[in-house]
Amino acid sequence: MKIAIYPGSFDPITNGHLDIIERASVIFDKLIVSVAANAEKGSPLFTREERENMIKETVAHLPCVEVDSFSGLMVDHAIHHGAVAAIRGLRALSDFEFEFKMALMNRSLKEEISTLFLMPHAKYTHVSSSMVREAASLGGAVTEYVPAHVDSALKEKYSHG
Numbered sequence: 313m314k315i316a317i318y319p320g321s322f323d324p325i326t327n328g329h330l331d332i333i334e335r336a337s338v339i340f341d342k343l344i345v346s347v348a349a350n351a352e353k354g355s356p357l358f359t360r361e362e363r364e365n366m367i368k369e370t371v372a373h374l375p376c377v378e379v380d381s382f383s384g385l386m387v388d389h390a391i392h393h394g395a396v397a398a399i400r401g402l403r404a405l406s407d408f409e410f411e412f413k414m415a416l417m418n419r420s421l422k423e424e425i426s427t428l429f430l431m432p433h434a435k436y437t438h439v440s441s442s443m444v445r446e447a448a449s450l451g452g453a454v455t456e457y458v459p460a461h462v463d464s465a466l467k468e469k470y471s472h473g
């Protein structure tokens with residue numbers, strides 16, 4: 313049984329993330345989408361629980377996908393699940409340097425976890441959670457870029473804020 317982990321902030325999950333999840337789920341027997349609880353990127357818009365629940369709803373059609381969260385080292389969480397690989401998405405050249413350094417750091421922490429990069433469909437290469445949050449906060453339509461329930465959750469968040 314080949315297991316992979318897909319770690320990230322997912323604040324919130326987008327159709328770009330879903331594209332990567334769908335691609336990875338045909339390569340691995342089990343894929344664990346793990347919300348990083350480390351507050352390295354400042355305070356998230358959605359709580360860890362909200363982010364997990366939004367991912368669960370998004371992947372409900374994929375039986376081999378599980379959702380959880382972690383704090384601490386991603387590679388330790390991967391080993392805990394018996395994973396052999398960490399999935400990361402590459403959108404544009406701009407992702408490359410950061411991802412390259414992180415992959416090498418993670419490899420030096422745990423040699424047995426390989427980082428596997430997947431590219432999304434071209435229509436998602438410009439989509440990021442931060443752009444989606446920014447557009448939604450200004451009242452822009454992001455229906456093309458996120459699942460319908462995430463779109464509703466964004467509207468709900470910003471209607472109070």
Ligand code: ADP
Nearest residue numbers: 319320321322328329400401402432436439441
């Ligand atoms: P981070 O880990 O930097 O917080 P995210 O949580 O947004 O990033 O995303 C997790 C992973 O998904 C990263 O590898 C990121 O490059 C990738 N990703 C994010 N958005 C997309 C997209 N639109 N298409 C493909 N991959 C993406």
